[in-house]
Amino acid sequence: xxxxxxxxxxxxxxxxxxxxxxxxxxxxxxxxxxxxxxxxxxxxxxxxxxxxxxxxxxxxxxxxxxxxxxxxxxxxxxxxxxxxxxxxxxxxxxxxxxxxxxxxxxxxxxxxxxxxxxxxxxxxxxxxxxxxxxxxxxxxxxxxxxxxxxxxxxxxxxxxxxxxxxxxxxxxxxxxxxxxxxxxxxxxxxxxxxxxxxxxxxxxxxxxxxxxxxxxxxxxxxxxxxxxxxxxxxxxxxxxxxxxxxxxxxxxxxxxxxxxxxxxxxxxxxxxxxxxxxxxxxxxxxxxxxxxxxxxxxxxxxxxxxxxxxxxxxxxxxxxxxxxxxxxxxxxxxxxxxxxxxxxxxxxxxxxxxxxxxxxxxxxxxxxxxxxxxxxxxxxxxxxxxxxxxxxx
Ligand code: APR
Ligand code: PHB
Numbered sequence: 195x196x197x198x199x200x201x202x203x204x205x206x207x208x209x210x211x212x213x214x215x216x217x218x219x220x221x222x223x224x225x226x227x228x229x230x231x232x233x234x235x236x237x238x239x240x241x242x243x244x245x246x247x248x249x250x251x252x253x254x255x256x257x258x259x260x261x262x263x264x265x266x267x268x269x270x271x272x273x274x275x276x277x278x279x280x281x282x283x284x285x286x287x288x289x290x291x292x293x294x295x296x297x298x299x300x301x302x303x304x305x306x307x308x309x310x311x312x313x314x315x316x317x318x319x320x321x322x323x324x325x326x327x328x329x330x331x332x333x334x335x336x337x338x339x340x341x342x343x344x345x346x347x348x349x350x351x352x353x354x355x356x357x358x359x360x361x362x363x364x365x366x367x368x369x370x371x372x373x374x375x376x377x378x379x380x381x382x383x384x385x386x387x388x389x390x391x392x393x394x395x396x397x398x399x400x401x402x403x404x405x406x407x408x409x410x411x412x413x414x415x416x417x418x419x420x421x422x423x424x425x426x427x428x429x430x431x432x433x434x435x436x437x438x439x440x441x442x443x444x445x446x447x448x449x450x451x452x453x454x455x456x457x458x459x460x461x462x463x464x465x466x467x468x469x470x471x472x473x474x475x476x477x478x479x480x481x482x483x484x485x486x487x488x489x490x491x492x493x494x495x496x497x498x499x500x501x502x503x504x505x506x507x508x509x510x511x512x513x514x515x516x517x518x519x520x521x522x523x524x525x526x527x528x529x530x531x532x533x534x535x536x537x538x539x540x541x542x543x544x545x546x547x548x549x550x551x552x553x554x555x556x557x558x559x560x561x562x563x564x565x566x567x568x569x570x571x572x573x574x575x576x577x578x579x580x581x582x583x584x585x586x587x
Contacts, residue, residue, distance in 0.1 A: 213306060245297055268296075350477065380421050399445075470485050473526040473530060482503070
């Protein structure tokens with residue numbers, strides 16, 4: 195067995211783990227990151243693409259923002275289409291000039307991996323069977339196997355950034371953690387296509403046949419979604435069927451100018467809201483999807499991970515560089531306060547824009563009224579805009 199010692203052991207090589215590893219390394223805080231898959235496997239995942247202002251700033255602070263600033267697109271608004279008509283939410287106008295960056299999570303994760311390699315960071319791929327030990331002691335341990343050999347890492351802190359299905363949250367005794375969950379009776383069927391995006395800004399479409407979203411990764415790579423029943427599988431949907439259904443749910447002028455083409459990726463994701471409390475147990479800290487999940491409607495998933503990492507980064511700096519552990523002690527409370535606001539916004543956007551099976555007529559009229567109120571009230575649009583560009587960390 196090989197033994198290692200480090201200050202912080204990070205489990206999970208997605209955006210959360212990589213970002214924290216990079217930020218800590220830049221401050222001279224030694225850390226080891228364990229990822230169970232290969233770099234190629236992690237980068238094969240297609241995920242979200244809207245970055246809050248705060249996330250973009252964190253990428254720049256991590257010295258990983260150069261390609262994002264070069265290739266990402268600044269978006270100052272988006273559209274909401276409702277059964278044929280379309281109105282714009284002016285993000286910049288309602289937030290004093292704030293905006294979001296549209297830049298694919300896959301590319302962002304690639305940039306983080308490249309930055310870790312450039313700093314010769316300790317990122318261990320194909321680290322299998324990670325297990326957490328002595329979590330409540332002042333010297334917790336993580337063991338894992340690689341190439342048939344067992345390894346042991348002694349550390350001060352463990353960061354569980356291993357996603358919803360990871361080992362970290364499940365290592366907390368059931369009587370020490372509370373889980374809150376809401377499942378939605380629909381999924382999102384998403385495709386990537388090498389086509390010109392139909393709109394320079396995102397279009398969120400409410401339609402009696404179901405929700406649709408027009409997004410993009412670049413001016414030659416489009417990302418589209420349609421709401422589908424949870425019982426659907428990708429095999430149920432040919433490209434042609436997808437394009438036909440998407441056209442039905444968009445305003446005629448938008449559908450009429452849409453460039454279609456073969457899908458280069460096609461997948462269905464369920465809609466789920468989930469929060470685990472607290473986000474600390476002993477010297478284990480949960481971050482990102484390991485602690486919380488949102489439906490993708492409000493584009494909060496990656497951005498919620500960002501605020502966790504921001505809080506952990508500053509708390510670890512204060513601990514190691516100033517001997518002040520108050521940030522660590524307050525982490526769970528601070529992170530959850532912002533997480534629940536993202537949960538609320540994601541639930542609100544999802545409830546507003548989706549067609550729910552067996553939806554009572556009253557609820558349908560309520561949706562219509564909510565949209566009418568939104569577009570008749572500057573205050574309502576300001577509320578939506580400040581949540582979408584990102585509440586302060
Ligand atoms: N050991 C090591 N690594 C693990 C383990 C384990 N036992 N279990 C999971 N992992 C790895 C996964 O392979 C994955 O690469 O942890 C990583 C977790 O990454 P994400 O699931 O992307 O979670 P996170 O980094 O918090 O990023 C959140 O990703 O899922 C999207 O919508 C979500 O945009 C949000 C973002
Ligand atoms: C995406 O581009 O994948 C995307 C954009 C906005 C969302 C969800 C997904 O709300």
